Amino acid sequence: MPVSLWAMEPMMPLADMPAMVLTPARVSQPQSEAPASVTVIDRNLIEASGARELYEVLKLVPGMTAIKVDGNVPTVAYHGTQARDSRRMLVLLDGRSQYQPGLSRVNWNDMPVDIRDVERIEVTRGPAAAAYGANAFTAVVNIITRDPRDISKHTVSVRGGNNGILDGRAAAVGHGDNTAWRASVSRRADDGYDEPFEGETRPDRKRIETLNTEWVWESDSHNTFALQVGGSQSRLERQQESGVADIGRYTREPVQKGERAFLGLEWQHVFSATHQLKISTYGQYNKEVTDFGVCYLDPFTGQQGPGGALLFSQELRELYSQNGGDTAATFAAVPTSGPVLSRYGSLQGVAGVNFCADSELDLQEERYDLEVQDTWQINDRMRLVSGANVRHDRVSSQAYLSGTEDNVSYRLFGNLAVDVLSPLTLNLGGYWERDQINGEHFSPRGGVSWRVAPGHTLRYVYSRAVRTPDIYEDQAITNIQALDMSEPFASNPEALLGWSPSYFFITQSSPGTLKPEKIRSEEIGYYGQFRFLELDVRYFQEELTDLLSHALNPFEFEPNNEGWVKHQGTEAQLTFRPTVNHLLRLTGAHIHTHTNKKTETRIAARDSGSALWAWQLASQWGVSTAYYFANDYNDYRYERADLQIRFRHRAGPAELEWRAVIQHALNKEPIVFEENQYQEDRMWLELEMKI
Template sequence: MDMMTAPSDIPQVVLTPARVSEPQSEVPASVTVIDRQLINASGARELYQVLRLVPGMTAVKVDGNVPTVSYHATKSTDIRRMLVLIDGRSVYQPGLARVSWNDLPVDLNDVERIEVTRGPAAAAYGANAYTGVINIITRDPRDVDGQQVTLRGGNNGVADGRVSAGQHFSGGAWRVNLAQRADDGYDEPFEGREARDAKHITTLNAEWVRELDERNTLTLQAGGTKSRLQRPGALEDAGVYSQLPVQHTQRAFGAIQWQHAFSDDHQLQVNSYGQYNNEQTPYSVCYRDPFDPNQAVGPGGALLFSKELRDLFVASGNDLDTTLANAASDPALLQRYMTVQGAGAPFCADSRMDIEEIRYDLEVQDTLQINDRLRLVSGVDVRSDRTQSQYYLSGNAENSSYRAFGNLAVTVIDPVIVNLGGYWEHDTISGENFSPRVGVNWAVVPGHHLRYVFSKAVRTPDIYEDQADINILADNLSEPFASQTQSLLGWSRPAFFVTQQSPGTMKPEEIRSWELGYYGRFAGLEMDVRYFHESLTNLLSDPLTPFEFDVNNEGRVDHRGTEGQVTWRPISSQMLRLTAAHLHSRSNDNTERRMMTRDSGSALWAWQMTSQWGFSTTYYLARSYNDHPFEQLNLQLLFRQPIGNAQLQWRATLEHPLNSEPVVFPENRYQDDNRYWLSATVSF
């Protein structure tokens, strides 16, 4: 917990809503800023947890070790409807339209601030900035100097560590950070089975900044993650695991940014980055005989990977229930069953869920202060996404996009600013789309501002939604199936009988949103309140899994509600922060209701008792996820002590559930588990 800063009546400056630094009172959006002081006071161990401080935000682990973070969440997989940036670089993965919070190449201790645009922001960032934008801004090397080592340990196998170093040099600076997070997950079972939710994550990132001259600055960034996540087995009904699934992920990125100032009123910025993601989840299963009443493991399990059962599945319209009902009377399948029974040994095989994603992006942005009343931010962007997956796509797929954007801020009269923004884009999958935004900000009196914002946005289908061709292959077959594959299974490259294909006809999801808001900052108090209405249409609501694959654009959701956030710093040593959201939602699809909450909020109080001792507590409430309320209290105690020229900092943190309700689904009884840890940081 950093020392508190003195209260200020000057609005803080934000970057994200209009892609330019400006006072929060003038931006065409509702914004939540989580700075380093809030991050430290929250006691959060992982990055996703601090986002519970954002009104209307859902941040929970739905299945143990994979966080779900979503603004005005609906589905439990709603992460595909929000854009996440790190230093302006999109980490929204194109293959499966997701954000992997475990594998973000940044440690929470390296984050300077998080800016959350609450509401559609496609007018500034394009498709997929659908319900909002989270921009994670890391520490500038020019603000860091020296070395730091952190160790953390606690129950549930918590074992974390971090080493960082930074140095200034003539005209610039650099920093390097290496971090590890590991834990055994939760004690309670998932779906009545052992909670396979342990994880081990290693993160590396580095940044180098050089001021070439008074008008030119060059920034280089690189990094990546390597993670290992235990995953619950999904095939217990079909067989017995000899190797349970473990997800191995490797990610890497490289980015370069050049900033050029033509003058104090005219700047140019060129950004380019490439990123790579490789995710592999291998597992091994000995399969049960589907015709055996006892469902015993045996040679009959080979039927699940036979050509005849695949043909029957396709002939049954890719419907699992119809296929299984017709299996016992299909002559070709019965003949194949007699053939595999002659093998005399159980059928066992390896399979894997795999996906490899590569993205290249080049963006040019121009910022021009035309005169005292006009400012224009404009630019173009070119992006190439490539995805390879045998499991999801049966091969390769690509998507290229071309984009242009602009935001014009006009001071109509001194207290009134009008923002006009739009984003045009064309991509291979969805064709052409345009997302507009209109915002009006009125300074009624000094310190008190009203705003009105109207916006439209789209979320374009991802590569999987558009081109899915699921094929679960069998490798390393047991004998005699390995040496007699064609004769025993009917084809030389056996695959699980269930397959699904996307027709490639989905339209982009659409959202229309308007809001009325108030922003005020006075006497150490900062307040932001808004009333909003969001209409989401053409939603891809139904599951797209091998066993449930329903492709349509029939989903609809309507949100109306009120949100507020208040930060009060009565004196420099204390801070009180409150958030609340009240949401009325309607939907024509039960799947979209799973993460909706009628009421949610948070309360944080931080007190720097002395120069050495600090205390903070945080309360979170969501009523409720899928009919299950979430309620948690966090406590943190901090102590600093100098050691020569170095400083040692101790933190003790407790996460205490205030009820025994499960998280989202009945099988996720995680709230019975107190979590605590102790950390020590040496800075020198």
Template sequence: MLTPARLDQPVSEVPASVTVIDRELILASGARELYEVMRLVPGMSVAKADGNLPSVAYHGTQARDQRRMLVLVDGRSVYQPGFARVNWNAIPVALEDVERIEVTRGPASAAYGANAFTGVINIITRDPRDVDGQQTRVRAGNNGVLDSRVAAAHQFDNGAWRLSLNDRRDHGYDADLPPLDTGDAKRVTTLNGRSVWELNPRDTFTVHAGGSRTRLDRPNERGLEAIADYRDASQERAERAFLGLEWQRQVSPRHQFKVSLYGQYNNEDINLDLCYRDPITGTQGPGGGLYYSKELRDLYLANGGDIGQTLASAAADPAIQNRYATLQASGGGPFCGTGYLDVREERYDLELQDTLQLRPWARLVAGLNLRQDRAESQAFLSGTAENLSHRLFTSLALKPLPPVTVNLAGFWEHDDISGAHFSPRAGVNWEVLPGHTLRAVYARALRTPDIYEDQARINLPISGLSGPYGDRQGLLGWDPAYFFVTQRSPGTLDPERIRSRELGYYGRFAVGGLGGFELDVRYFQEELWDLVSGALNPFNFEPNNNGEVSHRGTEAQLSWRPSGRHLLRLTGAHIHTRATSATETRLAARDSAGALWLWRFRRDWWWSTGYYLARDYNDYPFERLDAQLGWRQRLAGAEWEWRLQVQQPLNSEPVVFAENEYQDDQRYWLTVTVNF
């Protein structure tokens, strides 16, 4: 196990509770998308709280902003630097490219720095030296499910490469159900490649590269619907690309050195095509231009950012009356234009890591990291902002006695936004009997404010104006013209903080001829404070550190392989959550559970079924039953694989929010894969 402490350790010796999802579990789950397999992790909240945008959070709190968990792909952070989020739709990795997923359950800033706040998900892709040949795949089902994949891998004298191109599309949920009145279709195309060169017996060089392109239909913004009519549906369009380089040297059998460098780019926007209603008459007309007038902006600022008071007093304001008369005299028709919620982000990261076996009973990993983040957005930042961070880390594993492992770790970092801070962790693992280990862990971690939280300056310009409205200066009082609502961050936010205490047990059992099973139990207490719990959108902007949350509970996971034909995975969590803000409890399920069973009932046939429960997400339970039938055969010199998957919700409750009334639809699809 590498992820928890950056050291290769047995699960029984790591300073954390860990969930490993391997290729067999992924196959058994029948999952179509990466985020879905996270339901196999105890304590993980997984839901589509906002249409076709998945929410994934360990010990979930806020439903739409999953900014407290680090997600890595081959060691590269996909946690977006400017706006503190993980877009699960756009991660450029298909499930077929994944070798395993290691989930560290608990604060891990001591190993990975700020933002490994509640845990770490490390997605490890397949080494091209372990695969060869070509693969094609087609998947089709209801709700417009239509996926395709082509992949190839090749091994050569001193290395190997693999490359895959994947396209995933569906109609989302049914249209005409608010908030999805205009539909919720999605299309995601991803490219993922990895090449490895064994330069000599000591040196290995690896290149990771890829990207994604996404297009999602987005629901109408309720705040805008109160003042305008949509003339075209909104879509979120995004492009992402990354390139990573890694050099590893085996200096000696007891000493390894690694240098990693990566860069990544993200560009996305959402179009808002609107015709604004006259605030005086309530109908479309030239008066709709008032929403983009300098006078209404001035009144908004004079009213301390109170939208309701601004609109209520607008008709009596002399300056606005004059602007209204100018617009009415323009002879123009409805005031229509396009706004864009634009985001561009870049990250460049350099890391050096040294691992040394100091003594037979002591191992040390230490390193340094330099990272530059850059975000650009006219809508959210009114320009460009950057953040440079420097980091030092170390982790020490000691075995003072053969059955005892002590793990000590610390991460020091300094960034332009939050200054210097330190995150420690200490853990003790005691193998009380062969195969049975008790674990005690104490950790502190933090999440630093992202660029948007620290430097937000919201200005929403309008474009695409025609006719007389092209004269923005003459008709609206300024050029460029901005929506009257604006927000600005005070730039004084402190890092969010967490303190965690954990007692755990890990055991491996052999039960005669019934095979063996693994059991992991975790009892934890977590206190989170200085949380940024308030809304941070253009209409409701409340940046402060007033939020507090406490979690206390128990989690368990059991894996049982009674034979080579059967696999059973059971997970469960019971968590008490208390918070000062209701927004911090919306994705916090008190009770959750999962069960997955794989049965290879014939040589080339298998059956799997899964059950998932969460009570509750924002007072609404989630409950679903999955079933899969699979078959492999040799045909025309190739291996063919057929899989039929059905997902059946067991209730018709909304998903997280009352307006998300789309859970009662059955999903099914057929997947055909050819390996040759």
């Protein structure tokens, strides 16, 4: 009899299964004893969701926002606050931090992994800096890829649908006496938002290719080595910047091109059944360039012409600096500025031409990381995880930093679990770190788990964490250069603009005095396992202070720590598996958010949730359906229903599986911002062949 589509192994009743998690305290432990609320999304749940992109399955996490705010750029945030700058959550991919040091963000598009390479996702809901350091601020998403020792077949799949959806993937696997390897390449492409806004089609197509490989060698019973190599390439059409559109006419729409590569090595040594050592190191490289072309308007006439070149003149830059970086004050002072008026007059002598130029927002990031972790079962009642880490981040950018900046950090951590009494477990953790930008910080966490009855646990957790300012926030010196200028400006920029190279007159500089954002969190939770049902309920209070709530881009730059947010609410998740062929998953969150900055409420939904039901109809047929809602994102309600039908059969030596998926928006409202029109149903058909 063929194996169930959603249960690859016969499934025991939930009460008899050891629900183990790895992420909260860096050690495998029963979920009931973990010092945090945890959501686990395993391979079966990923397949049942029908998700096409990795970020989408995080809709199954209570309190999580996972949407596309800018057409082709996913925003993922736990207890979401700012819509476009989601920088308060740590994401790990096989232990490698995907939190990028340059702009404090996680780029979900360029993540060098396909969703079909993922075995399991563990989400620690709540601050986890005590285990992972600064920037594990509101939550940790730990993405774990498939172990090549657990894969036996090669795979090829293709997917096509409306809205320009065209995807493909090929994966191979191999096994030796004590080695195993896997490799996959994939491609995803679609057209982004499909509805025009104000009569114009939004430019937000994307194309992404990924490579992900792993090689594992078990040299003996005590030593295991792993090597991971991969990367990604992306091309995204981006929407016009409103600040640029106000001063010019785009001649070439913005296009963002990205490249990413990584190399990771890991050695695990088992001293005994109760003691093991892990040493891991990795290097990551990321390059991103957004280029565009503009013909600039004369700031006095509002028309195209040579006067637009004044915006890139040395004299206007100097006047801008003299007026404290205030654009309005700068232009108010122009009538009394002899150098600016002289420059403008000379430009009027260049008759009959427009000033046009290309520009680019460039960013190159490198990270080198080395970590040693020791896991020791001291006795029957005590478990200790401790370790040290050193990391070097380097960021280069002409547009954001006017050069290259480095940050070296050092870390020590420890997490201790003690069974104080038979039903009572105490978890204590702390993380000390020091870096060149932010100095020293210590993040503590304490938790108590009380097993009130077999399979039923109450917990209390207190934690504090910080999010340190990134290199851009702390050391920004923006300079947008005019490239490939129109003639005669390209031939003689020093004579016509006063300098070479020539830069946009607006420049932004960070004061270098920003403090880390802080969070203090308390929660009371219940975790229960019944014969067919698993339930986790959490009540929490979170206080976020010293927040950087204002825009920090080359056109709007307001660096300060004036923001604060207070969250208070309840979350619940329920998994019900009455038989091997049925799965019901329900999540819900009710959160009250109070803040002094409206920007922090845009994706802070009061009520949100999801429901997923999967049913294996017969040996070959399966169906799953899901419902997601959030009320509201920036006053717009989000509501969607998905349906997936799967059919599996054999064709000679190959196993074929057909999947048909439809995603239906139930309320037809924009997503967060008015321009995000995403009203047409998404539909695709996929064929996967395994040999």
